[in-house]
Each structure stands twice: as C-alpha cells, then as structure tokens.
Amino acid sequence: MGESVYSNYPPPLNPAQKAFLVTTVKDWAVQNGLMVRPAPTFVAKESNPHGVLATNAPVTLFPSPFPRTCFEEATALQTVYNQLLIDVDDFISRLWNVHQSVKNEGYTQTLSLGLYRSDYMAHSPSDASTPSLKQVEFNTISSSFGGLSSLVASLHTELLDSPPGHPIAYPSHPLFESNVPPENTAVETLSAGLATAHKAYGLSKSTPSLPTCILFVVQENERNTFDQLALFKQLTKVHKLPVFRLLSSQILDHTSVQSSNPSRPLIYRPPHSPESQFEVSTVYLRCFYAPSDYNTERDWEARTQLERSAAIKCPTVLNQLAGCKVVQQVLAEDAGPNHLASFLDNTDPHVMARLRKTFAPQYDLSTNGRGRELALNPDTAANHVLKPQREGGGNNIYKTAIPEFLNSIPESEWKRWILMELITPPSEAKNVALRSDGEVLGGDVIGELGVYGTILWDQAGGKVLHNEQGGWLMRTKAKDVNEGGVATGFSSLDSILLF
Amino acid sequence: MGESVYSNYPPPLNPAQKAFLVTTVKDWAVQNGLMVRPAPTFVAKESNPHGVLATNAPVTLFPSPFPRTCFEEATALQTVYNQLLIDVDDFISRLWNVHQSVKNEGYTQTLSLGLYRSDYMAHSPSDASTPSLKQVEFNTISSSFGGLSSLVASLHTELLDSPPGHPIAYPSHPLFESNVPPENTAVETLSAGLATAHKAYGLSKSTPSLPTCILFVVQENERNTFDQLALFKQLTKVHKLPVFRLLSSQILDHTSVQSSNPSRPLIYRPPHSPESQFEVSTVYLRCFYAPSDYNTERDWEARTQLERSAAIKCPTVLNQLAGCKVVQQVLAEDAGPNHLASFLDNTDPHVMARLRKTFAPQYDLSTNGRGRELALNPDTAANHVLKPQREGGGNNIYKTAIPEFLNSIPESEWKRWILMELITPPSEAKNVALRSDGEVLGGDVIGELGVYGTILWDQAGGKVLHNEQGGWLMRTKAKDVNEGGVATGFSSLDSILLF
Numbered sequence: 001m002g003e004s005v006y007s008n009y010p011p012p013l014n015p016a017q018k019a020f021l022v023t024t025v026k027d028w029a030v031q032n033g034l035m036v037r038p039a040p041t042f043v044a045k046e047s048n049p050h051g052v053l054a055t056n057a058p059v060t061l062f063p064s065p066f067p068r069t070c071f072e073e074a075t076a077l078q079t080v081y082n083q084l085l086i087d088v089d090d091f092i093s094r095l096w097n098v099h100q101s102v103k104n105e106g107y108t109q110t111l112s113l114g115l116y117r118s119d120y121m122a123h124s125p126s127d128a129s130t131p132s133l134k135q136v137e138f139n140t141i142s143s144s145f146g147g148l149s150s151l152v153a154s155l156h157t158e159l160l161d162s163p164p165g166h167p168i169a170y171p172s173h174p175l176f177e178s179n180v181p182p183e184n185t186a187v188e189t190l191s192a193g194l195a196t197a198h199k200a201y202g203l204s205k206s207t208p209s210l211p212t213c214i215l216f217v218v219q220e221n222e223r224n225t226f227d228q229l230a231l232f233k234q235l236t237k238v239h240k241l242p243v244f245r246l247l248s249s250q251i252l253d254h255t256s257v258q259s260s261n262p263s264r265p266l267i268y269r270p271p272h273s274p275e276s277q278f279e280v281s282t283v284y285l286r287c288f289y290a291p292s293d294y295n296t297e298r299d300w301e302a303r304t305q306l307e308r309s310a311a312i313k314c315p316t317v318l319n320q321l322a323g324c325k326v327v328q329q330v331l332a333e334d335a336g337p338n339h340l341a342s343f344l345d346n347t348d349p350h351v352m353a354r355l356r357k358t359f360a361p362q363y364d365l366s367t368n369g370r371g372r373e374l375a376l377n378p379d380t381a382a383n384h385v386l387k388p389q390r391e392g393g394g395n396n397i398y399k400t401a402i403p404e405f406l407n408s409i410p411e412s413e414w415k416r417w418i419l420m421e422l423i424t425p426p427s428e429a430k431n432v433a434l435r436s437d438g439e440v441l442g443g444d445v446i447g448e449l450g451v452y453g454t455i456l457w458d459q460a461g462g463k464v465l466h467n468e469q470g471g472w473l474m475r476t477k478a479k480d481v482n483e484g485g486v487a488t489g490f491s492s493l494d495s496i497l498l499f
Numbered sequence: 500m501g502e503s504v505y506s507n508y509p510p511p512l513n514p515a516q517k518a519f520l521v522t523t524v525k526d527w528a529v530q531n532g533l534m535v536r537p538a539p540t541f542v543a544k545e546s547n548p549h550g551v552l553a554t555n556a557p558v559t560l561f562p563s564p565f566p567r568t569c570f571e572e573a574t575a576l577q578t579v580y581n582q583l584l585i586d587v588d589d590f591i592s593r594l595w596n597v598h599q600s601v602k603n604e605g606y607t608q609t610l611s612l613g614l615y616r617s618d619y620m621a622h623s624p625s626d627a628s629t630p631s632l633k634q635v636e637f638n639t640i641s642s643s644f645g646g647l648s649s650l651v652a653s654l655h656t657e658l659l660d661s662p663p664g665h666p667i668a669y670p671s672h673p674l675f676e677s678n679v680p681p682e683n684t685a686v687e688t689l690s691a692g693l694a695t696a697h698k699a700y701g702l703s704k705s706t707p708s709l710p711t712c713i714l715f716v717v718q719e720n721e722r723n724t725f726d727q728l729a730l731f732k733q734l735t736k737v738h739k740l741p742v743f744r745l746l747s748s749q750i751l752d753h754t755s756v757q758s759s760n761p762s763r764p765l766i767y768r769p770p771h772s773p774e775s776q777f778e779v780s781t782v783y784l785r786c787f788y789a790p791s792d793y794n795t796e797r798d799w800e801a802r803t804q805l806e807r808s809a810a811i812k813c814p815t816v817l818n819q820l821a822g823c824k825v826v827q828q829v830l831a832e833d834a835g836p837n838h839l840a841s842f843l844d845n846t847d848p849h850v851m852a853r854l855r856k857t858f859a860p861q862y863d864l865s866t867n868g869r870g871r872e873l874a875l876n877p878d879t880a881a882n883h884v885l886k887p888q889r890e891g892g893g894n895n896i897y898k899t900a901i902p903e904f905l906n907s908i909p910e911s912e913w914k915r916w917i918l919m920e921l922i923t924p925p926s927e928a929k930n931v932a933l934r935s936d937g938e939v940l941g942g943d944v945i946g947e948l949g950v951y952g953t954i955l956w957d958q959a960g961g962k963v964l965h966n967e968q969g970g971w972l973m974r975t976k977a978k979d980v981n982e983g984g985v986a987t988g989f990s991s992l993d994s995i996l997l998f
Contacts, residue, residue: 020770030534031532031732033529033530033532035529043546043547047543048937050938052525052935053542054552054554055552163712163735164741165710165741168772211665229526236661241662242664271515272515272519272520274515276665438551
C-alpha cells in the first residue's frame with residue numbers, strides 16, 4: 001500500500017459513529033485502568049480535595065498505520081541497542097569517577113539493570129519509495145507508558161472485532177481486514193526485567209536476613225500512576241514479589257544503608273509499618289530524570305544513597321548519563337573514529353550496519369564532501385538541519401535557511417557545523433484523539449514508535465545476564481503541537497496496524 | 500468467636516496506616532475499574548462537560564465479618580429461592596392478563612430469565628446465642644453490583660496478602676489469619692445466566708436469518724456503568740457474544756418487532772451502524788424498575804414492545820411483579836393458606852422449613868396468640884414493627900410505641916395489623932469507608948449480604964432449564980444513614996470474612 005495507506009485513513013465518522021466510539025473508548029478506559037489523574041488545569045485541586053478523580057489517558061480512536069518493515073527492524077535491533085551502552089559506561093565513568101574517587105568508596109553492586117525504550121519514526125521523505133526506520137531518542141531512565149500502551153493495543157484490538165464476529169464499531173476500511181495490532185508484551189517484558197534483577201540480587205545481605213523487595217521511586221504529584229501500577233500489578237500477581245512505591249522526597253526518611261555492613265544493603269521501612277524491614281533488591285526509578293526532580297540538596301543526597309547501596313539500580317547514574325543526547329550523537333557520527341564498532345565489538349558487522357542505518361545521516365561540511373553539496377542546494381537543504389558541532393555552540397539552522405546562512409559566514413567557520421538529515425514522518429498521516437479533558441480532535445499527526453528492551457549486565461566484566469526485547473508504544477501527536485499550537489493540540493497514546 | 504468478633508474489629512489505624520490504605524484503595528479502584536461516574540453534587544456538569552471524569556465506587560477499607568453459618572445457608576437456599584417465583588407468575592398473571600387479553604395477542608416467547616439477588620442480614624438479637632439468616636429483600640429486576648462486588652472481594656483479598664508473603668497492608672488481627680473473602684463468582688454467574696438464555700433462544704427467527712445478540716437496556720445518566728460493563732466484558736471476551744447497550748429512551752428508535760413475522764423477533768439496528776441488523780435473543784433490563792423510569796407514554800410503549808417480542812426478557816413483566824413486596828409478604832405469612840408450599844410443590848419439606856426460617860417472623864394479633872403477647876409486652880415489642888395488613892392501610896408503628904398504640908384503638912381493629920419481628924444486625928459492627936468524593940469515614944455499620952442466583956425456565960409448563968447460585972455482595976451502611984443522617988453517612992461496597 002505504501003504512502004497511499006495514509007491518504008484515506010482513518011475512515012470518516014458520521015456523528016452517530018463518532019458518538020459511539022467516543023463513549024465506548026471513554027468507558028473502556030475507566031473499566032480497564034487506561035487512566036491518568038486529571039491535570040490541575042482541567043480539575044482544580046479545590047474541586048477534588050482528596051484527589052479521587054481520574055480520567056482516560058489521551059488516546060486515539062483508531063490505531064495508526066505503521067510500515068511493517070520498520071516495525072520488524074525496530075524490534076529486531078532492540079537487543080543490540082540494549083547492549084550499546086554497556087561500554088559507554090566506561091567512557092562516561094571517567095567524569096563520574098572524579099566525584100566517585102573523592103569518596104573512595106567504590107561500588108558494592110556491579111549488576112546494572114536497564115529498562116529502555118528506543119523511539120523511532122517511519123522516515124518517509126517524498127523521494128523515497130519505501131519508508132525507513134530512524135531513531136528519534138533512546139531512553140535509559142523511567143521509560144514510561146509500557147503499562148498504558150498495552151491497554152491501548154487491547155482497546156483497539158477489541159474495537160476491531162466488536163461485537164465479536166460481526167465487527168461494526170469502526171466503519172469498514174481495507175486496513176482493518178484481518179488485521180490487528182501486533183501483540184504488545186510491554187508489561188510482561190518490563191516486569192520480567194525487574195523480576196530478573198530481583199532474582200539476580202540473591203539472598204539478603206543483612207544479618208539477620210531480611211525479606212527482599214523491589215522499590216519503585218516515584219515523583220510527587222505523578223499523574224501517570226496507573227502506567228506504573230500496571231508493572232506493579234504484574235510483579236505482585238504474576239511474579240509474587242514484594243513491591244513498594246516510595247516518593248523520591250521520602251527516600252531519606254524511610255530507607256537507610258547499613259554503614260556497619262560492607263555490602264551496604266538498602267533497608268526499607270514502610271511508613272505504614274515501620275516495624276517491618278525489607279531489603280531492597282532493585283530500585284526502579286520513575287523520577288530523578290529531569291533537573292526539576294532535584295530541587296534541594298536532599299534530593300541529591302537521596303539519589304546518592306540509592307547509588308552507593310547494594311540495590312541493583314534501574315538505571316545507575318552511569319547508565320542514565322550514557323543515555324544523554326551528547327553520547328548518542330557521538331555514536332551516530334559517520335566520520336571520525338568508529339565509536340559504534342568499539343562499543344559493540346562482538347556484533348555482526350551486518351547487524352551493525354543495520355543499526356547505523358537507524359541513525360539520521362550526519363555530514364561534515366568538508367570541501368567536496370556530500371554534506372557541503374546537500375547543504376548548499378536549496379532543494380536538498382530543505383530536508384536537513386544544520387547543527388553546531390558542540391552543545392551550546394549556537395542555534396540550529398533549518399531547511400532552506402541553510403544555504404543562505406552558510407553564505408553569510410566565512411567558509412573557515414563551516415567546520416564548526418554538521419548537517420543532519422531531518423526525519424520526515426508520513427505527511428498524510430491523520431487520526432482522531434480523545435483527550436483527557438474529553439475533547440475529541442482530529443487532524444494531521446506525527447507518530448513515534450517506541451520499542452522496549454531490558455538488559456541486566458555485570459559492570460565488572462560486562463557480562464550480559466539477560467537481554468530481551470518486547471512490547472512497543474505508539475505515540476501520536478497533532479502536527480500543530482510541534483509548531484507551537486496548544487489550543488487544538490493533542491498528544492495521545494495509540495497503537496499500530498502494520499502494512 | 501460469635502458476637503465478640505465485632506467488638507475489636509476492624510483494627511485501629513494510625514495516620515500512616517490510614518494514608519497508605521486510602522491511597523492504595525483509591526489507586527486500585529482506578530486501575531481495576533472499581534469505579535462510578537461522580538455524582539453531580541460532587542462534580543458539576545460545567546466542570547466536566549464531556550463526562551470523562553470517574554471516581555472510585557464507595558468502598559470499605561476492610562472486609563466485614565459475617566457468620567459462616569449464615570453465609571452458607573444463604574448460598575444453599577438460593578436455587579430454591581430462584582424457583583419460588585415461577586408459579587407466582589400464574590398468580591400475578593391474573594392481573595396482567597386483564598390487560599393482556601385486551602390485546603389478545605398472547606406470548607411468543609415462553610422462556611423467562613431471572614437474575615436475582617436475595618438480600619439478608621445476620622440477625623443477631625441480644626438474646627440469641629447464634630446469629631440467624633433473615634431476608635431483607637428479594638430483587639428480581641436489575642439486581643446490581645455483581646460486577647463491582649467481585650472487584651471489592653479481589654481488592655480486600657489482595658490487601659490481606661500485600662506484599663505477597665509478608666502482609667503488612669493491614670495491621671495484624673486474628674480474623675485476618677489464614678482468612679480471605681470467599682470466592683466471588685458474581686460476574687461469571689450472572690453472565691452465564693445471560694449466555695444460557697442467548698443459547699436457548701436458538702436460531703434467528705427472521706428471514707433472511709440475522710445474527711443474534713444480547714441487549715442491555717440502561718438508564719440515562721447511569722452512574723453505575725462499570726458494574727454493568729463487567730458483565731458486558733465477560734459476555735464479549737469469554738462467551739464471545741455480541742452485546743449492545745441501549746438507553747431505554749432509544750428503544751423505539753432503534754428496535755422494532757417485525758409485525759409480518761408471527762414469531763415477532765426483536766430487531767436491533769445499532770445507531771452507529773444502522774445498515775446492520777441484529778436479532779435480540781435476550782433483553783437484560785438495568786432500568787424500568789422504578790416509577791421514575793416511566794416518564795412518558797413512550798416509555799410504557801417501549802416496555803411493551805420488548806415484552807411482546809420474541810426476545811427472552813430478564814425479567815418479564817410478570818416476573819418483575821412477582822418480586823414486589825406484596826407478594827413476598829403473602830409468601831412469608833405463617834398463618835393462612837400455605838402459599839410457600841403450593842409454589843414449591845416438589846421441594847423437600849426440610850428445605851422448605853429452612854427457607855421459611857429466613858423470613859422475619861410475622862404474627863397476627865388473634866386472641867391468645869403469640870403475636871398479641873409479644874406486641875403488648877414492651878420488652879418484646881421493642882424488637883418488632885406493627886404493619887397494616889394491606890398496603891396503604893396506615894403507617895408502621897415501631898418498637899415500644901406498639902403497646903401504647905394498640906391500647907389506643909378498639910380491640911376490634913387489631914385484626915387489621917400484623918406484627919413483624921425487626922431484623923437486628925450485629926450491634927457492634929464497625930468499618931471504615933472511602934466514599935466516592937474521597938471522604939474517609941468510620942463508625943457503626945449495618946451490613947447486608949446479597950446472594951446472586953440465575954434461573955431460566957419455560958413458562959409453558961414451568962420446566963427449569965438452568966438454575967444456579969453464585970456470587971455475593973456485601974453492602975455496608977453507616978448506621979446514621981438509616982436514622983436520617985446524611986452529612987456523615989456512607990453506603991459502601993464491602994466484602995466479607997467468615998467466622
């Protein structure tokens with residue numbers, strides 16, 4: 001079907017069809033926990049003093065088409081991506097060690113757990129006959145939406161066969177024939193990663209021995225609680241493991257590291273049962289990823305307490321740093337030393353080439369190089385962005401402004417810039433979304449596919465104990481969100497139909 | 500343990516324990532669909548124009564103790580109760596036939612489906628050594644809360660073993676040791692009843708043949724949607740049956756009875772897909788039970804259209820009438836003709852006696868009778884209510900006001916009154932509830948246990964095709980609700996721990 005699949009999708013809805021779908025999606029969300037706490041701009045604190053109200057997560061009425069080749073490539077590469085950052089740790093750790101060596105304490109836990117999500121677009125420039133997979137971002141901390149994403153896939157799957165055997169919930173459309181979203185095992189995969197770490201932690205290091213548990217560290221005023229609770233429920237009901245949630249602001253009050261014990265086990269005393277003690281096998285951070293999570297010295301102290309403990313961290317500070325954009329840029333560089341190969345020394349060169357293909361092409365502007373050619377031609381410049389070589393080195397220059405800009409600066413300055421191909425999502429993609437405030441909005445959209453992966457490795461030696469791919473996330477945004485429009489915008493959870 | 504179990508239950512909560520339990524219950528409710536739409540007094544329409552907000556169903560923090568003997572008796576008797584009303588239909592039908600004969604049309608569907616709930620209290624008068632089971636009400640239409648009740652049992656069961664293997668969600672209490680609420684199969688049982696009727700309906704009676712479906716007929720502004728959707732989901736996902744929900748106000752617009760077809764199949768055209776036609780096998784009424792559901796002639800017309808169609812009704816008009824209090828009073832009468840026996844002619848006399856024991860004792864005030872003795876003695880009168888023999892014959896006289904009242908009227912009038920023993924729930928029962936608006940309230944409570952049963956029978960001959968018991972409901976009300984208190988009251992879904 002190619003690009004044309006987007007042009008007549010989704011099928012139009014008459015008012016009765018729209019009313020039915022919206023009502024069904026609203027009710028389904030409540031019944032199945034596809035929910036968020038409402039934003040304060042929607043429900044004021046005064047009118048919900050006890051915080052009981054909840055509303056549907058923003059969600060599309062239809063699954064979005066996605067190229068099968070891109071989906072398969074993304075899932076195939078995930079376990080390679082999972083491994084990519086293991087040795088990057090060494091690189092980043094030079095920075096970290098400056099601090100670490102001051103303390104001169106060393107690590108007591110060498111196992112490290114990553115729950116990752118690699119985000120892609122189906123790059124579909126107008127001159128390409130087939131779409132290709134391009135990475136937008138690689139998340140190494142608090143990779144979210146696995147819980148709710150599985151629910152959206154279930155919602156759309158049910159709607160596609162509703163009522164069973166006589167589907168009429170959606171108007172008919174060729175894309176719906178014998179087609180359902182691929183299985184979405186995000187909850188199972190992410191929970192299995194945590195359970196594997198818990199098991200690898202082994203017996204209690206305390207004397208006397210304590211029961212071990214997994215600790216979710218979460219933000220104050222979290223609205224996305226039910227996404228986290230999907231993993232919590234799987235760990236509790238399927239893996240039968242003790243799991244607790246703790247606000248990051250409460251870490252210092254309710255956890256401690258036994259300084260008398262060289263293994264430094266992390267002890268958790270639940271606020272509601274302070275006489276009970278659990279030893280934390282695995283700390284799962286759903287916080288501490290943004291500067292706004294560190295408001296006081298206490299927050300840094302709390303993070304440090306977790307880090308120096310024997311608990312397996314998901315992620316470690318090093319692993320979080322390894323996920324920074326600057327590292328990913330180094331990996332993506334086509335020119336210069338082959339960092340990618342050095343970090344994945346045991347990987348099949350063919351697979352490495354496929355991995356590299358998911359990076360957006362980058363070029364320097366050296367004389368007679370391809371980059372210079374692409375940047376100076378207004379037609380090809382239109383698909384690119386010009387970025388300064390170093391962070392903070394200037395503003396990005398977009399598209400057709402590039403030739404003019406280059407001509408306005410001395411040619412000797414050109415080497416400070418690199419040219420990157422812009423990722424071009426399918427231009428005709430459309431969908432309809434039910435926002436959390438109940439507004440239903442349709443229009444042109446940009447879809448981002450996330451693929452989940454989990455890895456458990458031993459930092460001492462780099463041995464990989466567990467490396468899995470499983471589950472995905474489709475997020476669909478109204479195009480005008482990126483252009484600064486707010487009033488009519490939406491950013492929704494979605495699912496996919498492969499074509 | 501006897502009555503004493505109530506005196507130190509539930510265990511007291513300190514502020515941290517209470518905060519933990521309330522947060523856990525709030526979040527669990529959202530994640531698992533233990534939800535209602537908020538009352539307009541809590542969330543005004545203006546602040547939720549699209550009706551997306553939802554909140555937890557009112558729910559107790561703790562399961563309530565309930566005497567095991569009473570629970571077992573209630574479940575044991577349910578299939579007998581299910582049958583009780585089959586022949587009562589004949590009795591009531593004399594009234595109905597007056598109307599029916601005018602139309603002179605007759606029934607085209609002789610199968611009748613009942614989804615019942617028999618409500619009881621654990622009658623615990625201070626002079627009794629053991630509690631006994633007394634029926635409060637027998638519901639024959641729209642027996643609700645089966646869906647949410649199963650969830651409350653799951654919630655309390657999970658809390659009792661949370662985290663798995665090291666339970667600390669509740670303070671410890673002897674009643675919690677190796678004790679969980681009994682299995683609650685309300686969703687499975689009620690759905691199986693509907694699925695059995697659907698199957699018994701058989702092939703389409705239309706030409707050409709149409710796919711058959713179950714139709715839930717529901718009220719406008721229903722807040723208890725997610726209770727209904729639990730059955731809907733079970734029918735769709737487990738039984739794989741087409742199910743639709745339709746507002747009672749839309750019956751005449753979207754259903755029709757083919758007058759040219761003597762079988763009178765009920766045809767449903769979904770508003771969102773009017774070109775699709777389904778033949779309704781089974782109509783499940785979650786409306787039409789109260790006078791307020793019949794606002795216009797159109798509502799009566801709609802009910803009549805369903806009634807005269809070939810669809811199996813749950814319930815039929817006759818069955819709904821049979822559930823009226825007046826009929827149940829006739830059955831309960833100790834004196835006079837033995838209606839109970841005549842309606843259950845094939846029932847073991849021993850079982851019949853057990854059934855009769857669940858009725859609150861009723862006495863006439865004949866000379867030298869037990870009733871007169873109980874009514875005139877202030878001590879025994881205190882456990883009774885004096886009711887006029889016929890509906891509308893006067894107001895009830897309660898407790899110690901009875902002797903004085905009788906002495907104020909001529910003895911010749913006494914025969915117009917009957918004396919009924921009041922049901923005395925355990926006086927020391929207490930619990931804590933989270934209301935839908937988030938208020939947490941504790942105090943003295945009255946608990947009512949409902950037991951679900953389903954029956955499918957053929958009105959032509961009275962043959963029973965299906966008769967099952969399964970699932971239960973515990974509803975717990977603050978005592979002051981019954982005394983007219985509103986501000987501090989609650990009425991909550993609950994579960995039980997047997998003792």
